[in-house]
Amino acid sequence: MNLGSIALSNLRRRKTRAAFLIAGLLIGIATVVALLTLTSSLTVEAQNNMENYGANILITPQSNAMTLTYGGVTVGDLSVGARDLSQAGLGKILTIPNRKNIAIVAPKLLGAVTVKGKTMLLMGVRPDAEFRIKRWWVLDGRPMGNDAELVAGSAAAGELGLQMGDYVRIGGKRFTVTGLLHETGSQDDNLLLTTLAAAQSLLHKPGRVSMVEVAAQCSNCPIEKIVAQISGVLPGAKVTAMQQVVKSRMHALGQFRSFSLAAAGVVLGIEALVVFLTMMGSVNERTREIGVFRAIGFRRGHVIGLILIEAAVASVLAGLLGYLAGMGTTYVVLPFVAEGSAHVAWAPLLAPGAVLIAVAIGAAASLYPALHASRMDPTEALRAL
Amino acid sequence: MSGRFIEISALEKVFTGEGKAVAALRGLELSVPEGTFLGVMGQSGSGKSTFLAILGGLCHPSAGTVCVDGIDLYGLPGERLADFRREYLGFVFQAHNLVAYLTALENVMLPLSVKRMSRVAKRARALDVLEQVGLSDRADHLPSAMSGGEQERVAIARALVNEPPLILADEPTGSLDTDTSAEIMALLKHLNDQGITIVMVTHNPENQQFFHRTVVLRDGRVDCELPACEAGTPLYRPARV
Incomplete structure (x- = not known):
């Protein structure tokens, strides 16, 4: 048994809270994956139909x-x-x-x-x-x-x-x-x-x-x-x-890409807030438990590590599921937004990218709750003493 | 029983809140030899819990010193106080304070989770301690599936797993029926017989029979030691009418 197995046990046996945490991240990651894949697919479609724009x-x-x-x-x-x-x-x-x-x-x-x-x-x-x-x-x-x-x-x-x-x-x-x-x-x-x-x-x-x-x-x-x-x-x-033609085409695609990135940024910001609130709620709910950890000899670093491991495990799951959900959404939505027979553009780096982004956001948004947990006064936390 | 295992000198603790200062401990002095089973009694508000929290390295005193096995607890740098709790102390709480999502075995293994030991060795040690408290057959049960007495025994096993020389117990029988209380006290006595020093806060005068010494706190200091206390000294919380 180590901090990792404690974190896993908590996620496994507190399914509702874990589901909330994962869902919060998953929806954000899925949205970002769908936005980026849609942008990429539409760009490829536009490239394939360049002759529409003339010479x-x-x-x-x-x-x-x-x-x-x-x-x-x-x-x-x-x-x-x-x-x-x-x-x-x-x-x-x-x-x-x-x-x-x-x-x-x-x-x-x-x-x-x-x-x-x-x-x-x-x-x-x-x-x-x-x-x-x-x-x-x-x-x-x-x-x-x-x-x-x-x-x-x-x-x-x-x-x-x-x-x-x-x-x-x-x-x-x-x-x-x-x-x-x-x-x-x-x-x-x-x-x-x-x-x-x-x-x-x-x-x-x-x-x-x-x-x-x-x-x-x-x-x-x-x-x-x-x-x-x-x-x-x-x-x-x-x-x-004919630079003007080329640049105007690229400008149009670039603007669409910028919009997608901005939208993705907003979604990720909201996602970070959801994770932060969920983790703060979790920490406050586990006040007594954290007090016990501190009383039996966990250092502050151990408590921080425990919270961050939980966030990281949930984030990895959310990243993977969010990637799959995002790609699924793209398959459903693309035919409605593309003019021709557009195909979903698979980006090999998007899957690990989605997981990395989820872990980075999960860890960053959980850092303050983890510090908060580690600073809790064990006697206040236990109340029994 | 030998030496001065616990040495407390001029211990003071003042809580300040809402602009009002409340002195919980006022110059408490106490010396406890190794291997003692010490009972701490006194009315509510006498300072028992604060005394136990400070002795357990959980709450910094306003003044005074606390030495355990020659270690000045509040002179330890950084997180060494947490290390002290892990290596020297076992806590047994009235409310058991088991982690709800961990099995009995996992709860017992908790203090080992941050130690450098193999997984197999941790498990073997935890099973061994569960065996000592008579719960090896309940190792895979969650706390919610166990009785109050069983949960208390798991809490004692958790306190023992690191083989600490000192156990601090805060009313471990407070929420148990008479028979189960007797079982827990017998278990603690058995552990004390093996050389573990135990400091136990209690309101139950019947537990005195297990203690080598019983000190009575009053107004934040040691008022007297049984049986030498004057007749009429309040030993526990007044019964509610």
Whole structure:
């Protein structure tokens, strides 16, 4: 028999009080585990759906140009070097070490064409990639399915008086309008969209592209790393990270994480208070018993140790059960808060972390009650003497 | 009986509370040889319990000295007083004061729980003492499943388990019936015969037959020693009418 076995006997035979103590800690730990796991699961889900936010890497031809543009007004530029990229070389993007993070590669060729006597901006794209990377586009009709079909931006359609199903001639070739984009408030409104192959033919640039937009999932890999890797495989290209997009995504996730941590902190604070009150109640209830311990020769340190061991044992149990309860809660709640088919993110360190946090809070909140118990006057405690 | 095992000199204790000072002990002097079975009697408020608490190292005196086996109790540094209680003393309380969630065996093992001994040795020692008090068959019972006499015997076993040279007993028969009281007193006498010094506070004049000496406290000091007390000296609490 030692202090540990006395503590265990007390917890085992005073089940109601032990249950209160464990429940107080368990609920707090379960809440924290659920919050952190939900945050983590939603973050993973957000990472997996990064393409929803559009491109975050832009590949343009390498040149010594400085375009003098501000607020949408282009004053002029000075260019030295290539003005477009080779389409054949783009396959190398999917050979970089971080290729698993590349979600979408959307090449496009831009050029001016004359339609109904007006100069319009034509953009050849890969319809599947372009419409995935521009998730915010709202389309009446459908994307172009072959090289003789066309989608018009809202301003372009207005300018040319295009309706769905209309035919339009560009460079002597007839296109059918299969879709009209809703207004986006951006330069996309002025575009006429066709397939990359059709645009290359019309603009007499076979096998060339003007620029490439890339959507990379980059929360677990620094975007700068991917940029460097693409630059390595495309030496003639200028690869730029669109930091604003990346940072705003990370900021949104960071804010959610901060909220979760703050909420977890509040819950842990309340939990510590519950443990403190329960342990103080327990100590006051055991005044006589503590007096006996002191009378038969327990040092103050022994009494403190006894109380802290009890708290630690209860905390370990509460930590383990709280972890399981928290994970269970996450399984139940996640489908209601996640948009897609989110999966619970298992964090291997969360289980020992939950136990450690429970023990730390249990011990910290029990320290004063333990000191209080050790300072009790044995004669006051016994009253019998 | 030999030497001066307990030596108490000019012992004073003043309790202050609610702005009023109450002197519980006023210059108590007492010397007790080793192996004595000492009875302490006196009316309620005479200072018996305070005397026992101070002798047991539980309550610091306001003045005076208490020496046990040559050790000045209140001159001990830090937590050495707790060590003294563990190694030199066995307490037997009127209310038994067993720990409700521990079995009889575990209650007896309590003083050993903070000692460096193997688990097997602790258990063997506790069972041995339970055997001495005739309760080896009740080792696994909780206090709530035992009679008052059995609980008192467990309390005595707990006091004995560390083999202390001194046992302090505060009305150990106070809540027991006559037959059980006689059994407990016989047990204490048996222990005293083995050389253990016992100081016992009691209100029961019938217990005098077991004591080597009986001192009577009055107003916080030793008033007299039986049988030399004057006729009419109050020995115990007045009966309530």
